[in-house]
Amino acid sequence: MNAVTSVMEAEGRWVPAMPELAARARAAARVLAQSSSETRNAALRHAAAALRERQDEILAANALDLAASTAAAAFRDRLTLTPARVEAMAAGLDDIAQLPDPVGRVLAEWTRPNGLRISRVATPVGVIGMIYESRPNVGADAAGLCIKSGNAVILRGGSESLQSARAIHGAMVAGLRAAGLPEAAVQIAPDTDRRHVADMLGAAGQIDLIIPRGGKSLVERVQREARVPVLAHAEGLCHTYVHEAADPEMARALVVNAKMRRTGICGATETLLIDAAVAPALLPGIVADLAAKGCAFKADARARAILPDLPAASEADFGTEWLDAILSIAVVDGVDDALAHIARFGSAHTEAIVTEDAEVAARFLNGTDSAVVMWNASTQFCDGGEFGFGAEIGIATGRIHARGPVGLEQLTTFRYEVIGTGQLRP
């Protein structure tokens, strides 16, 4: 990396760093793919130790980032590291070290009539590009998950967090070195030039998978421009649908949890759909519960016919991911109408139905394009930890390779192993 930065700085012109970083990453990935589970776990534990040992250095780097930042308070909070946050990063790596090895799992095996034994075996993807924004801890989490799953990773953090990202990267490299693994298994873009992002997005064949973490505009840019496969979600416009056969108390509790437990996460419900048959009876109570917790509303005409004080929703409101204490409300006529609303406005993230009718539930579960569908559960459960994955690198709403929470298993691909005794193809 020093060689790369010094070339760039010395000559004062744009020298693409990605081809070199990607070539080193590929070489490192080959070593990682053949390393033992124990070695990769050792690297994770050494990196955790290095984070703890270097806490002062990391906080000092973070102070430089904060001093240079002119961002608003919420952004500054995400950027800020504290002793507790450094410890949380280290503990996260220790936790990842304890998870089962996702590499080498036999996903399927069978024997052909000619005696060939065929198996599908989980392997690392190869080289992963991680593009993220302000939170410096994303770099440590992503690097940890990639090392565990035998992938090399190239990190490109936000420009505001460069010093913090470099300090964290140093600890990850120390961990790799202590375990005898190649340092290029975790690399970081040498500076914050946006052209590195463009180069990553165009690096087909060099980077195998790009995972963007950040706001909608970042993710949409990546999805629009990438010529490399992308795992991501641009938004989580999640729906909870209260069917006419819903248990009223369950519906009330689920909607409040799905909307208000944490309003800023992608699995938070943004729109309540409620059947016309039960809306007069249930909507007032649900709205009262939500209002008591500080929620505001955007309601369609049919909901306002029941509760005239609710503010009117525009068409655009139903396509808005609020990420805030605001709920869009529409009254619908049964499950097909609810599914049509979701098909029109949804983001293929997470949708839930509340009903006691198993047949209707099955129709709903099978009727969306969404990565995660739920029956009588809170959409806030869409989370790698809650799914039992131990850790997640993001949530994907695309249709290829992985969907929903992306954990260690989803950072693997597979190869076919064919074992014969000299079979010739006729």
Place this chain on the structure above:
Amino acid sequence: MNAVTSVMEAEGRWVPAMPELAARARAAARVLAQSSSETRNAALRHAAAALRERQDEILAANALDLAASTAAAAFRDRLTLTPARVEAMAAGLDDIAQLPDPVGRVLAEWTRPNGLRISRVATPVGVIGMIYESRPNVGADAAGLCIKSGNAVILRGGSESLQSARAIHGAMVAGLRAAGLPEAAVQIAPDTDRRHVADMLGAAGQIDLIIPRGGKSLVERVQREARVPVLAHAEGLCHTYVHEAADPEMARALVVNAKMRRTGICGATETLLIDAAVAPALLPGIVADLAAKGCAFKADARARAILPDLPAASEADFGTEWLDAILSIAVVDGVDDALAHIARFGSAHTEAIVTEDAEVAARFLNGTDSAVVMWNASTQFCDGGEFGFGAEIGIATGRIHARGPVGLEQLTTFRYEVIGTGQLRP
């Protein structure tokens, strides 16, 4: 489609057809995803019947294509339909109808400590774009696999086969109609304008997956330009490595089969790697067997030291997919040297080792980036039928979603279904 073509023809200017085709495909895909296995199988059998009933019409359309074609003999052969080839297409659809339904398979299921039951269920991908060259039967095969797996497909065949492709498409639509499924489940680009290909490649979010079938230049263009995930292989530069602990007779038979059974398929071996320790003893016999079958050679200096009459290989020869009765030969020093050669020149398709040493075999199987690795078997076995998939739509060498032969299972993705009893996230 007639509406689309008439607008284009009437106005004499470029009107993109893809957005409209893709929107119809998405609507059709939603219906298909919820259709029963029986309905989709009925569509396949009706389409097979329609192909048989319309044989004369299809052959007449094909005669128009042939009359307009100025292509060379090999190309004309691929373009030519005969009664037997029409029957083979129909029989292929009947066969696909009898395969197990890939949709709805429960890929995994578990229960969380809070009682949430989570399952990963196979679902159709959605809308697939199939870009292929001369062989008109690819349209029927691809449409059949897509209908079976609940996907809508947009076909874009070669310009030389347009009339044939339209006639075949008509039979597929007749099958869908007879089964009560939407006709837009199988659509065809309205004309042979190359801009339709560009529009397909750029249709992120509208087309979910593109599968190109054809020559290297077509596939490489698709891989380079697509902003939609692609399943493909640009080439199959497959290696067979004869390790020093190989059974000599098995090695001889496997190399001959891997190279010469059919030289034009992507799983044919293009390069023989042979250990220096056994090359003097084994290479003369292998070369004699191959030469007797008409094979020519390109050999490195170490192989020519053993057999001076072999023509010399250039560096570029080892990177050439011959698809012909030509074999590149290199002498190597053990498994790591063989793996280094494959890493440098291979195309991540299929590689085989011949050895009686299980430890070395394991090292080889784990040491490539290739989609398929074999031990004591012919690389010609890399084929969906030979793998037991029943049918294949192509072979993929990328790292994401699917690798190796792409059959019905690989045309599915999944969703998570989360079933609760009112659980709230703490």
